[in-house]
Amino acid sequence: MELWYTEFQTKGVGITCKTKKTYHTEKTQFQEMALIETEQFGRMLVLDGTVQTTIEDEFVYHEMITHVPLFTHNNPKKALVVGGGDGGAIREILKHPSIEKAVLCEIDGRVVELCREYLPEISCALSDSRADVQIADGIKYVQEHKNEFDVIMVDSTDPVGPAVGLFAVDFYRAIYESLKEDGIFVAQTESPFFHKELIKGVYRDVKSVFPIARLYTCAIPTYPSGYWSFTMGSKKYDPIETDTSKIPELDTKYYCADVHKAAFALPRFAAELVK
Amino acid sequence: MELWYTEFQTKGVGITCKTKKTYHTEKTQFQEMALIETEQFGRMLVLDGTVQTTIEDEFVYHEMITHVPLFTHNNPKKALVVGGGDGGAIREILKHPSIEKAVLCEIDGRVVELCREYLPEISCALSDSRADVQIADGIKYVQEHKNEFDVIMVDSTDPVGPAVGLFAVDFYRAIYESLKEDGIFVAQTESPFFHKELIKGVYRDVKSVFPIARLYTCAIPTYPSGYWSFTMGSKKYDPIETDTSKIPELDTKYYCADVHKAAFALPRFAAELVK
Known part of the structure; x- marks a missing residue:
């Protein structure tokens, strides 16, 4: 059977x-x-x-939501992941020696518990002394922590159910306040093939809040269309101007210096979404 | 229902x-x-x-199998597509003003007839005066035409059934002979996620025949894993050294000068396949 x-x-x-x-x-x-x-x-x-x-394809998403903003930033010390209860983003963040603290703020404690039990390859770094796991509402957490983080990653589910508020301009404004003066924000923003209106809307909202807004993409087999996007809002650093020759070799399977630059080279139909 | x-x-x-x-x-x-x-x-x-x-996602494959080699070449005049009975590659090739003749060599005449009838958006350029449709065995056709083409694209089905011979080193040698002294060859070579051994084998074979071998990728939702590869063999021009500032704007939805360069920036797991 x-x-x-x-x-x-x-x-x-x-x-x-x-x-x-x-x-x-x-x-x-x-x-x-x-x-x-x-x-x-x-x-x-x-x-x-x-x-x-x-287990097989998680590396793409977790490397691309973290290393792109972290290497765009000059010297990230404190990072926040909103959502991401599996712990994969935290695992990647903690590969950066400059990081002193990585906060995970996940609304559903059962996701963290299940991933600790069944997906140790992904959740392993949640026991690291620099990891701080908060079971709480990410929107409230961001509102209550001002001028604190170098990088904030919104590692959310799709924009239905508990994640709706994570795709709203008010939330992006709160994130702006929660970041330091040279902080960077990244959110997963679905498929350029299947979710064109969502990407357009998020990009417009992020651009209304941050001086620099950029869309970048990667290939993820288990996500709709196999092609996925992230939207970045940055106060100071432009990711396409990152000196990629200074990016050290990390223990990664997808991200590397060449990929950092290439991820922002959008196919024309995707570039049209953020014009 | x-x-x-x-x-x-x-x-x-x-x-x-x-x-x-x-x-x-x-x-x-x-x-x-x-x-x-x-x-x-x-x-x-x-x-x-x-x-x-x-109809919705054909543009990615057809633009990427054609424009990457055609813009890597200095001045392509004569191109051959082996397979590709839908005509999409021919349509893209004929967007290049330098092209004088584009031969389609498809083994199954019924594919061409069906696509002419039901997919006119894709097959439309097969009636162009510069298009030459041959219903014949691509392997034989290549063997019989020496030193003739600037660019040859192998737009085949998967390496089972009628396409098996199109993934063999003997065929790559025949293609080498069929190309002019600065000719370029490209083949579709499946998914870097799902077909690792195939990509390794093709790359090794192409590299044994051509002085320059390169792998490049793109995102195609309806193909396995949504992430697809092409292997290029080139006698003279290296695609990563293409002066992309000279690439003119074409009527495309995926390919552009930035994508030309970015397509060769491989994620680390894919770069490993061609080391």
Whole structure:
């Protein structure tokens, strides 16, 4: 007997994955959660029917949401991840020797607990002494911490359910206040093929708050269309002017100095979204 | 009632598309063929159960298999497409004013006929006076035309069935002979996520025949993993040294001067495949 897990990514297209085992399913205070074993991508975290991360391809997302802003910044010491309960972003942040503290602010404590149990390769760094795990509302946390962070990453689910408020201009304004005077903000902003209006809207909002706004992309097989975007708002540093010759070799599988620059070279249809 | 077309791209993962209509199905001398209407991607050509091209995302593949080698070359006049019966590569080639002749050599005449009928947006340029459509075996055609082409593109199906011979070192040697002294060859070479051994093997073979070998990539939603590769063999011009400031604006949706350079900036796991 074969079992397949299918995510309908839009009304007209889905990804279907052969599954070998279901480790855990649960309805938390905030969402439905599942941890399954897939043949192609290994263990997979699913929230509200949407693939969040998998053992096989998580490296792309976690490296690209972190290293791009961290190497754009001159000397990041304090970082905040809003969402990202799997801990993958924290793991990547802590590869930077300059980082003194990396705060994870995840609204759903059960996501963190499940990932600690079933995805140790991803959540491992949450026990690092520089990691500070807060189970709290990210919007409130940001509002209550002014002028504190060098880099803030919004590692959210799709803009439905608990994550809606994380795609709002008021939140971007609060993030601006929570960053230091040369701070940088990045949010995951869905697929340039499937979510054009969302990207346009977020970019317009970020640009209304930050002097520098940039869109960059990468390839993630388990996310809709396989092609994903991040929107950056920066107070001072422009990521396309990063001196990439100074980027040291990190232990990464996707990000490198060449990729830092190339990620901002948008295909014409994607460049059109942020004109 | 909902109808969905599912392609199992590997043993463990598939793409599923909501379909609105089946225009045509047929078993030709070479393969099974279907032309369907999908909700997400519009009309879609399927050969032997594998998505070949769709109205919505064909632009990526056709622009990237053509403009990258054509702008790497100094002054391409004569181009050959092996496979590519949909005509999309020919359409892009003919956007270059220097091109005097673009030969399409497709083994299955029924593919060309079906695409002329159902995919006119893609096949339109096959009626251009500079296009020369040959229904013939591409391997034989290449063997019989020596020292003739500036650029040869192998726009093949996956390396099973009729396309197996198009992924062989003997064929790359014949292509080398069929190119002029500064000629360039490009082949589609599958997904860096799912087809690592294939990419390694093709790159090794191409490098054994051509002085310059390069891998480049792009994002194609309907192809396995959404991330696709092309392998280039070049006698003289190195694509990463192309003076992209001289690339004129073409009528494209993906390719542009920035993308030309960025496509060769490989994520580390992909760079490892061609080390």
